[in-house]
Amino acid sequence: xxxxxxxxxxxxxxxxxxxxxxxxxxxxxxxxxxxxxxxxxxxxxxxxxxxxxxxxxxxxxxxxxxxxxxxxxxxxxxxxxxxxxxxxxxxxxxxxxxxxxxxxxxxxxxxxxxxxxxxxxxxxxxxxxxxxxxxxxxxxxxxxxxxxxxxxxxxxxxxxxxxxxxxxxxxxxxxxxxxxxxxxxxxxxxxxx
Numbered sequence: 001x002x003x004x005x006x007x008x009x010x011x012x013x014x015x016x017x018x019x020x021x022x023x024x025x026x027x028x029x030x031x032x033x034x035x036x037x038x039x040x041x042x043x044x045x046x047x048x049x050x051x052x053x054x055x056x057x058x059x060x061x062x063x064x065x066x067x068x069x070x071x072x073x074x075x076x077x078x079x080x081x082x083x084x085x086x087x088x089x090x091x092x093x094x095x096x097x098x099x100x101x102x103x104x105x106x107x108x109x110x111x112x113x114x115x116x117x118x119x120x121x122x123x124x125x126x127x128x129x130x131x132x133x134x135x136x137x138x139x140x141x142x143x144x145x146x147x148x149x150x151x152x153x154x155x156x157x158x159x160x161x162x163x164x165x166x167x168x169x170x171x172x173x174x175x176x177x178x179x180x181x182x183x184x185x186x187x188x189x190x191x192x193x
Contacts, residue, residue, distance in 0.1 A: 003140040004109065004121040006130040007043055008157070009178075010144050015154035016125055021055050023063070029147045029177060039175055043143070047080060048116025051108065052124035054086035055155075061091065070094040081115045083108050085129055105132045131160040134185065142167075142183040145175075 009026050010016050018025055052060075064072050073096045081097040084090065085108075092098055101108050112121050123130045123139065133139040144157070162185075171182035 002113070002116060002118055002120050004123065004133060004138055005141045005143055006123045006139055007143040008125050008145070009147055010157045011147055011149050011151045013150045013152065014157045015151040016127055016157050017155040018151050019153045021059060021155065023059060025149055025151060026147060029149060039145070039180065046120045047122045048119025049081050049112040050122035050124055051083040051085065051112060051129065053126045053129040054084060054088065054090060056125045057084045057090060061093065066093045067091055070096065083112060105136050105138060109133065109138045127156050127158045131158055134158070134160055134162060139185050141185060144181045146179040146181060148177045
């Protein structure tokens with residue numbers, strides 16, 4: 001059964017971006033998992049659609065110079081459709097399958113599910129967007145790559161209270177310097193429509 005997953009990297013102290021909305025701290029850690037393992041590649045192979053917030057989209061757009069080199073988007077994500085939640089006009093990456101949306105996550109989740117054709121949905125970030133999916137009872141799994149760094153401030157991993165009764169630890173793995181923790185939220189009673 002397809003899942004809606006929030007797969008992200010986080011600092012030990014629970015931030016996904018620094019106070020300047022940057023992910024540069026993550027690239028300082030590196031992605032050498034010591035065994036040739038590419039956890040993102042394996043994860044993304046099962047993704048049929050994904051969503052991100054405007055700040056995440058703008059950071060990726062700038063960091064990877066995607067307006068000048070739109071082929072990079074296709075190299076990363078192929079033709080997998082993406083939804084970008086925003087309240088402002090954002091530039092469109094040429095050739096990318098993008099839908100700009102705002103408001104309630106429920107109808108977007110429905111559209112993503114249809115587009116994914118039985119594959120998983122990935123909530124890229126930020127934490128507030130993942131929280132909106134959790135609030136609606138539409139988030140099934142958290143997959144956290146905990147990096148060996150503290151940031152002290154920044155964008156929180158998930159600015160919500162989700163209690164231990166709502167989370168079930170399903171996996172713990174070490175991959176190079178990262179600790180990967182997976183939590184199931186399927187025991188949530190909402191799954192509101």
